[in-house]
Amino acid sequence: MSRWLCLVITLTCATAQAAPATAEDDLGRLMAEKGLLTRLELVGNSVKVGAIAARDSASDLVFNAMGFLGVPYRRGGSSADTGFDCSGFVRAMYEQTVGLILPRRANEQAAATQKIDKQDLQPGDLVFFNTMRQTFSHVGIYVGDGKFIHSPKPGAQVRVEDMGVAYWARRFDGARRVNASQDTAATR
Numbered sequence: 001m002s003r004w005l006c007l008v009i010t011l012t013c014a015t016a017q018a019a020p021a022t023a024e025d026d027l028g029r030l031m032a033e034k035g036l037l038t039r040l041e042l043v044g045n046s047v048k049v050g051a052i053a054a055r056d057s058a059s060d061l062v063f064n065a066m067g068f069l070g071v072p073y074r075r076g077g078s079s080a081d082t083g084f085d086c087s088g089f090v091r092a093m094y095e096q097t098v099g100l101i102l103p104r105r106a107n108e109q110a111a112a113t114q115k116i117d118k119q120d121l122q123p124g125d126l127v128f129f130n131t132m133r134q135t136f137s138h139v140g141i142y143v144g145d146g147k148f149i150h151s152p153k154p155g156a157q158v159r160v161e162d163m164g165v166a167y168w169a170r171r172f173d174g175a176r177r178v179n180a181s182q183d184t185a186a187t188r
Helices: 003-016 025-035 037-066 086-096 106-111 164-173
Strands: 115-116 126-129 138-144 145-149 159-161 173-179
Touching: 003 159, 025 037, 037 145, 086 138, 086 145, 106 126, 106 138, 106 164, 106 173, 138 159
Parallel strands: none
Antiparallel strands: 115 173, 126 138, 126 173, 138 145, 145 159
């Protein structure tokens, strides 16, 4: 919960009590006189709307990605017509669903996004693996419940994998979050 929202809740509770006047009541009155309570409520509502939009956007991203299950892997591929490689798949999903253009290569996608802890993963976040003895050489989209969707390798198709499987667990390089407000656009 944001500090602003906590402050609004605290002030609302403090002014709603039938207790003797306190410094909190005086602060609440002052904030009401200056119109700050209304502004804080608007900020709180804006934060809620932003959180809902982000959650809906992540759900749309995962749902859209699932629609490409079975599309074949193709090195350098970036469309369902020709096939996807891992980073081409991620880039296409973000561009189609969220309208953000990520860099083309997995290591560039890692550099252009915000590092997060594994335990903070949310659907739509990016997960990176060292599959070619090189950090950030593979990328997928986290779908929740310890699973991710990706375009794995030549001869395979877009599929969902469990990150807990020994192969992926040993090669896990980190998690990143795409921040819609940061500049992730790259040259095409």
